[in-house]
Amino acid sequence: MREVAGLWSGRIMPCVPLxxxxxxxxxxAARMLIMEATxxxxxxxxxxxxxxxxxxxxxxYGDPAATIAGSNxxxxxxxxxxxxxxxxxxxxxLGINFFDTANVYSFGASEEITGRALREFARREExxxxxKVWGVMRPGPNGGGLSRKAILHEIDASLKRLGTDPGRLVHxxxxxx
Amino acid sequence: MHAWQFAKAQHVAERxxxxxxxxxQNHYNLIYREEEREMVPLCRDQGxxxxxxxxxxxxxxxxxxxxxxxxxxxxxxxxxxLYSSMAQADQPVVAGVxxxxxxxxxxxxxxxxxxxxxxxxxxxPIVGATKMEHLETAVAALGVQLSKExxxxxxxxxxxxxxxxxx
Numbered sequence: 001m002r003e004v005a006g007l008w009s010g011r012i013m014p015c016v017p018l019x020x021x022x023x024x025x026x027x028x029a030a031r032m033l034i035m036e037a038t039x040x041x042x043x044x045x046x047x048x049x050x051x052x053x054x055x056x057x058x059x060x061y062g063d064p065a066a067t068i069a070g071s072n073x074x075x076x077x078x079x080x081x082x083x084x085x086x087x088x089x090x091x092x093x094l095g096i097n098f099f100d101t102a103n104v105y106s107f108g109a110s111e112e113i114t115g116r117a118l119r120e121f122a123r124r125e126e127x128x129x130x131x132k133v134w135g136v137m138r139p140g141p142n143g144g145g146l147s148r149k150a151i152l153h154e155i156d157a158s159l160k161r162l163g164t165d166p167g168r169l170v171h172x173x174x175x176x177x
Numbered sequence: 178m179h180a181w182q183f184a185k186a187q188h189v190a191e192r193x194x195x196x197x198x199x200x201x202q203n204h205y206n207l208i209y210r211e212e213e214r215e216m217v218p219l220c221r222d223q224g225x226x227x228x229x230x231x232x233x234x235x236x237x238x239x240x241x242x243x244x245x246x247x248x249x250x251x252x253x254x255x256x257x258x259l260y261s262s263m264a265q266a267d268q269p270v271v272a273g274v275x276x277x278x279x280x281x282x283x284x285x286x287x288x289x290x291x292x293x294x295x296x297x298x299x300x301x302p303i304v305g306a307t308k309m310e311h312l313e314t315a316v317a318a319l320g321v322q323l324s325k326e327x328x329x330x331x332x333x334x335x336x337x338x339x340x341x342x343x344x
Contacts, residue, residue: 040319042300045199045226053294054315055228057305060249077249079307087306094316100228100303130200130228
């Protein structure tokens with residue numbers, strides 16, 4: 001266990017140190033820093049998965065109008081697909097290979113947008129997508145939760161929306177609250 | 178979730194020969210550090226990857242206190258529940274980020290993210306972006322190193338918080 005844990009904190013690519021010029025002006029600084037910073041990657045815990053040290057959270061990509069009966073969840077700030085797509089392209093260009101979404105974000109729209117964008121912009125064997133199960137996806141019995149039935153059904157539904165198959169692309173991250 | 182619940186889940190998985198959880202997505206940032214008590218050491222000990230959510234505390238750590246927030250900061254109801262009760266106690270921490278951002282001439286978000294990234298237990302903070310600069314600023318945080326003195330100053334005003342993000 002200890003040997004494997006050692007691997008987990010290993011830095012795979014070093015970060016290029018910043019030059020003093022890059023701190024000249026604030027507006028400028030962000031842009032200049034990007035050019036100089038190299039994406040870092042880490043092992044995700046004891047798994048063999050290699051992920052970027054910045055994970056793009058995809059809750060803000062979806063459908064501001066998404067709603068289901070009986071739920072007051074809303075993502076009013078969410079960007080629709082056309083507005084969201086450039087973020088995935090830029091993320092890939094910046095070396096991000098780690099994306100986090102959930103079945104419940106915009107009630108499935110976040111996964112659909114994430115799946116379509118990454119199929120277009122990324123090599124599927126390189127990216128790691130984490131999604132979640134637990135949130136209520138529809139009114140009625142077994143519409144959410146962490147029963148075996150709900151988990152298996154929702155993972156299938158998530159894989160369909162993400163447009164992928166397990167093992168290849170999806171690291172199912174089960175969020176238990 | 179509580180660390181004892183996570184330890185129990187791992188124990189149950191192991192006893193039955195099931196897959197153990199390999200990552201923990203927890204609520205962790207400069208104004209919510211309760212995870213440092215049990216969850217972070219547990220995950221570090223067990224080789225569980227930490228992927229904290231809300232690393233910028235719904236934007237509070239991503240801008241000057243007087244700056245206008247995003248549409249999300251006005252409409253994210255869950256986000257509002259996370260930090261409203263301790264807003265006053267958080268003010269000195271937010272002010273510390275503001276001060277350091279101005280001293281170092283860096284975006285606020287880079288200070289808050291650099292603080293998380295320097296922690297070897299943290300695999301990757303989950304950063305949302307509704308403007309391209311959010312994304313670019315986050316990636317650039319990888320190039321920001323904080324000195325020991327800067328870290329001490331950022332952490333010093335923190336006080337214990339009631340649990341937020343799960344019940």
